[in-house]
Amino acid sequence: MVLEKELETYKNNKERLLKEANGKYVLIKDIEIIGVFESENDAINMGTKKFGNSPFLVKKISEVDETQTYWSGLVTIGR
Numbered sequence: 001m002v003l004e005k006e007l008e009t010y011k012n013n014k015e016r017l018l019k020e021a022n023g024k025y026v027l028i029k030d031i032e033i034i035g036v037f038e039s040e041n042d043a044i045n046m047g048t049k050k051f052g053n054s055p056f057l058v059k060k061i062s063e064v065d066e067t068q069t070y071w072s073g074l075v076t077i078g079r
Contacts, residue, residue: 005030006057017061028057036061 006028010017013033017026020036025043027034029051037043043058050056060066 002055003057006055009033010057010059014061018063021061022063024061026057026059026061028059029054 009028009031010026017033017036025037025040027037027043027047029047034050034056035043035046037046040058040060047056047058
C-alpha cells in the first residue's frame, strides 16, 4: 500500500507529536519525520522540494484522525 510506512510512522509517534505540535502539520517520508509545519501548504512545498513526485505524507496532527486525500503527482489516494 502506498504510504503504509509513513502512516505507521505517524501512528508510532502520534502521542509525542500531539504533545509537541497539536494542530500543526507533519511531513513524513518512509520512516523519517522530516519536519513539522504551521500550514499544510508549507509542508507540501517542502515535500515537493525534497522529494519531487515521489510519495510523501503530510498529515494534520490531531487527536481525532480526519479522512484525508493524499496527492502524488497524478495519483490521488483516499484514506
